[in-house]
Amino acid sequence: MRASxxxxxxxxxxxxxxxxxxxxxxxxxxxxxxxxxxxxxxAGGALEGSVPGRTDAPEALRGSWSLAAPDxxxxxxxxxxxxxxxxxxxxxxxxxLVLVRVAER
Numbered sequence: 001m002r003a004s005x006x007x008x009x010x011x012x013x014x015x016x017x018x019x020x021x022x023x024x025x026x027x028x029x030x031x032x033x034x035x036x037x038x039x040x041x042x043a044g045g046a047l048e049g050s051v052p053g054r055t056d057a058p059e060a061l062r063g064s065w066s067l068a069a070p071d072x073x074x075x076x077x078x079x080x081x082x083x084x085x086x087x088x089x090x091x092x093x094x095x096x097l098v099l100v101r102v103a104e105r
Contacts, residue, residue: 002067004092011037020090023097039075041065047075073099 009023012030016022023039024030035052042048047065050058063077068086075085087099 001070001089001092004094005065005067005073005089005097006041006043008038008040009097011039013037019101019103021087021099021101023099025095028095047077049077072102 008026010026010028010030012022012024012028013033013036014031026038030036035056035058037052038050038058040048042065045064045066047061047063049061049063051061053059061077061079061082063075063079063082065076066074068074071089073087073089075087077083077085086102088102089097090100091098
């Protein structure tokens with residue numbers, strides 16, 4: 001599964017529901033939006049990303065990622081305000097990534 005996660009993903013929030021978040025590969029057609037979250041999962045566990053900032057301009061983030069279990073994605077951001085995020089990988093294929101946020105303990 002690790003190899004199918006690697007690469008750059010863009011949040012397609014129009015398809016989200018509840019804790020479920022949908023991402024597509026960078027370059028995929030998307031409707032206009034004021035801002036989109038971006039995740040770049042590197043082969044060595046490097047993590048880069050961005051989120052829409054206060055003025056809708058992207059704010060860059062860096063960190064690391066890992067699979068804590070076969071389907072548990074762990075994102076650890078260097079920015080203390082963001083910290084760690086955990087997701088269950090529901091779907092990961094060539095063009096689509098579906099993550100379900102795991103509740104904090």
